[in-house]
Amino acid sequence: MGKKRIHHITETGFKTPKGYFTTLEDSILNRMKAGEIVRNPGFKTPDHYFSTLEDRVMENVIKREASPVISLFSKRKLIYASSIAAAIALLLIWPIFKAESNIWNNLDTETVENYFIEENMGTYEIATLLLEEDIKEEEIVDYHLNEDQIESYLLNHTEVEDLILEKNNY
DSSP: OOHHHHTTOOOOSOOOOTTHHHHHHHHHHHHHHHHHHOOOOSOOOOTTHHHHHHHHHHHHHHHSOOOOOOOSSOHHHHHHHHHHHHHHHHHHHHHHHHHHHHHHHTOOHHHHHHHHHHTTOOHHHHHHHSOTTTOOHHHHHSOOOOHHHHHHHHHHHOOHHHHHHHHHHO
């Protein structure tokens, strides 16, 4: 329906029967009187029913015996099944542990050095990874390097810019 037509509606669209409102009051009063006449609803309880109800209910509750609880899983079957599952899990995981130990044994020094360089790990971070048993004072003090070894290491592993930056930082 368009908005233009709304203002031109003259009828509501609802109709009531003739004489509806003149007889309405009489029909409501007649129904109320009919309700007063019917006082007997048709249901009857035995005498003293509600006074003895609680006692009878409690007697029935007490008389019932506890029903036995049947467990779906016995302890024996549960232990048996879990031990089988653990054995299968160990058989599947065992080759993985064996392979990991071979990986750690085959690491070469260059790979570890590259990792430390890429991760920007300094001497303090590396020192936290070492255990006291790994660091022996005798190995550090007694280790002698000659100048040719130091010079070749610096030429092969460092650049001049790195040395200049480290000198300026201290």
